Amino acid sequence: NIKMFYTIKLLMEGDHTIITAYEKAAEKWNEIMRQPEAANVEEFSRLISVKQFWFESHCDDPALGREIMAVTALARYYKPIIGFSSSMNKARYIYQGIKSSKCSDDLKVCLDRVAKFLGLID
Secondary structure, three states: OHHHHHHHHHHHOOOHHHHHHHHHHHHHHHHHHHOHHHHOHHHHHHHHHHHHHHHHHOOOOHHHHHHHHHHHHHHOOOEOOOEOHHHHHHHHHHHHHHHOOOOOHHHHHHHHHHHHHOOOOO
């Protein structure tokens, strides 16, 4: 994915805007997961469908916002060396919730790439 390489390039250059975008996205996920709707996958799917716009609007580029949304959705449960470990069910829940949502196909493609990269799916 070209955007992912762009993200890596920005990180290597010490671009603080990309770091801030990831930090804000991680905070947004914390906020989303504290909402009562997040406890039920059907309600979570409806909730996350309307939250996609937030991620897209808080980046300079909507495609970058979708990438950051997908990465932060799953990477929050991933640990180096041990992978998802005890958080596997949480990661699968988020993955299934987004996949069954009305989020864009572009976001779902990005989510699949991230899930494959992190070993959540084959």
